[in-house]
Amino acid sequence: MRNKKLFLTKAALFLVLMFTLWSCEDTSEIKKHNWELTWQDEFNDIPADKLPDATKWTYDLGAGGWGNAEWQSYTKSSQNVAIDLVDGVGCLKITARFDGTTYTSARIKTQGLFEHGYGRFEARIKLPYGPGMWPAFWLLGNNKETVVWPQCGEIDIMEYKGQEPNIVHGTIHGPVLYSGKAITQTYGLQNARFDTDYHVFAVEWTEESIDFYVDETLYKRITRTEVESKKGEWVYDHPFFIILNLAVGGNFAGYPNEFTIFPQTMFVDYVRVYKVAI
């Protein structure tokens, strides 16, 4: 049975919200979506080998800089990627290690296993810290093998520099809009950091816009109009796959130095993907 009083309160709140939005100078409207969970990994089942569920995740392996002059070599060792209990909670740990000569880490992806367009992609993550740490939760177009990047499209739901532990970056890359021209936005915490607690990083993606969230806060909406006004191309109408990785060094975050503490771990409590319920 429906609680009428609660409903009325909600309705009143909604009106206030609508009024607030309408009275804002920026008239971008936040649509209320009715999300339906379509894919998830809660990382709660800890397998004997500690490795991620092979039906959901595959690996990018090796070194070579990954196009960004990164220093790490990606492995699929449980030293670098593991499902584990942390403070009683099952999570995915991606750990960057340094043995004095070699940096190792991990990069896992859903390519060929789960690819999806539009909807809400979210992950609850506690980030590593220290100069040169470059963790990311991002999406790449599933046609990347047939069209050259950035034509396939890239949506960086969360990127972060370990030397700025209170700032995250949300970015899209596409034709024209890549490298220094990518559309990007930062979001900062005042008096808090992303490496001390879990935060939910999400995009809500439709045929017209991509909204970037940290926890409940929408901090950037990138619209088809903005992309086209910047001479870009809206290449975000096909399925993308998910990537989680922790890079060490590179063009984005700079490089580790003697002050960087190893090992460093990116803790992922869950990854969930929603589609709009019909």
Add this chain to the structure above:
Amino acid sequence: MIPMEKIKSNYIVSALLTGFVFISAVSCKKDTGNMELATNYPTTPEIFIDAFSRDLKFDAWGKVTNFDIDYAVKYKGTASMKISVPNASDPAGNFAGGVFYTYMARDLSGYDAVTFWAKATQATTMNASFGGYPDSPGTFTAKYKVALDVKLNSNWQKFIIPIPDPSFLTNEKGMFSYAAGALADGSGYTIWIDEVKFEKLGTLAHQKLSIANIATWPTSAGFIGQTYTTDVVEAVNTPDGVNVQVGVPSSYLTYTSSDNNVATVSDAGVVTLKGKGSATITVKLGDLTATGSITLTKAVPMAPTPTVAAANVISLYSDAYPNIAIDTPKWDYVTNTLSTISIDGNNILSFSTFSYLPITFNSINASTMTHLHMDIYVVAPTSANQPVKLILKDNAAGEKPINNYAAGLTTGSWKSLDIPLSSFGLASRSALVFLIIAADPQNPKMTDLYLDNVYLYHN
């Protein structure tokens, strides 16, 4: 969980602009209104912004004219503090230092750091601290003093001195102090410091406590009564993702020992050995803990305290009597490594690779003395009933040995020797100049030993 304030960004602003918005929001929106007031002391955070905060006193150290206010060079606002570090040869003082402190104590328990901006004409290191102040002429209170060596260069940089546990700073007068000396080549330079204040950053993370000198604690044998300090450091990750490390004074800490029969620990963090076994020393700073363990496989007691009246003694080495001046020269075939162990005011000579020990002194008249006393503890190797060889030299009567003296030394315990001086067979003892104590050539010879209470006496 740290409560957070979120900064909502305008959708339209570019990424670059947002960076600036973010930075300015951090530096200007400082809400101190909801801090708990633990005392009636003011909670004023400012030390120096463009002028000194009210109620501030300043004492200079080193070259006392080192300090000035600069209205031309500043990080922010209208002025900065300018420190002229003198040349090493400056007759007016060879370093620059100063302390800012208040007449009335402040309650700083709502902050988590002292922060400031600084730069210098030369890349150099400056020591900066809070929590120390001159209490009265000639005394300096440093109960909650925390210091950090900061590396300055020609760019303005923000420095953070974390407060280990702000709840102790409810009644604090020591606001800020600095000290810097000349460069390695002896030349002076200039430092500017600005925006010095207490802050509640909320962005200090990953605090870790450790005992820095744990490697000096005993893992095998130790003396009962021997003391060890506990040097506690806290590593704190600052908002640039990098750790700073500060020494934490005992006033912030609580110490416990898991077994007071093995080792006790005082409120000042002084560990005292008590007996054989293992003990864990635990240090707590708020919720943080550091531990260190002490293992005593052998607890060595002190040598027996001498009981002969001081008037009847010529003492060469003892804490029970005034000693005459002695030397322990490295004569031929002396292979000893000699160190002094000091335990609660009691000094013991400790030897390894022992061959023989000459003890020389200015000529003494020991005519009225009847005995030579010494306490010896053989550490290694294991043996029983070990003899010693002794030699005494008198300027007139010459040098006379006692070979193979049946000292009855047994490894692992103190032996008090009282040797009749007549045994040396010297014709006179009015001008003694040296004594030699040697390992007697038997197998195995003592190599590691302790020696104490070497004196001549009569009853």
